[in-house]
Amino acid sequence: MLKRFIKKIMGTIALLLTFALVLLPIAGAEAFDGKHPQSGLKPLDENRQMQISPGDRCPVCGMTVIQYPKFNCAIQLKNATTYYFCTTGCMVRSWMHPEIYLGTARDMLERPIVREYFSGQQIDARDAVLVYGSDVIGPMGPALVPLLDERYLTVFKRRHGGKTQVLLKELTDDRWYEMTGKKIAE
Structure with a gap:
């Protein structure tokens, strides 16, 4: 009786392992090969809009990107390779x-895309005002919130607060640490 029970358990384990080996790559688990992050399955479309697939994983934290439609964003490289976050x-x-x-050189970066907080519109992150220290909580904790411009900043701060606002081009490692209390490469 014990032998049959053990055999049944071993069969179940084998089945689960087979299932995991087949489905994990489909779900994007290959995003972390220990050397290079996996790019998104689809690049930005012809209108520079994200095309996030269920298997796309954030190269920084490994979370499934499609689960966070209010916060997800992207970086497109010059060769059209796109990473979703x-x-x-x-x-x-x-x-x-x-x-x-990303395992790539800075000169390969082409376009950062974020979702504007109020409209959800996908915009170039270099055009957004980024707010930190508000009451908005994202998938990783306190959110860095992209806003379209200064008008939106006034409304946002009235509703949600915000200790710091910055443009992408103004961010440095020191400024990041000032804002978040964390090193950029943690």
């Missing part, structure tokens, strides 16, 4: 240090 903070870290997070 769960939140603006992960995207910014990769934009600032692509050699660490």
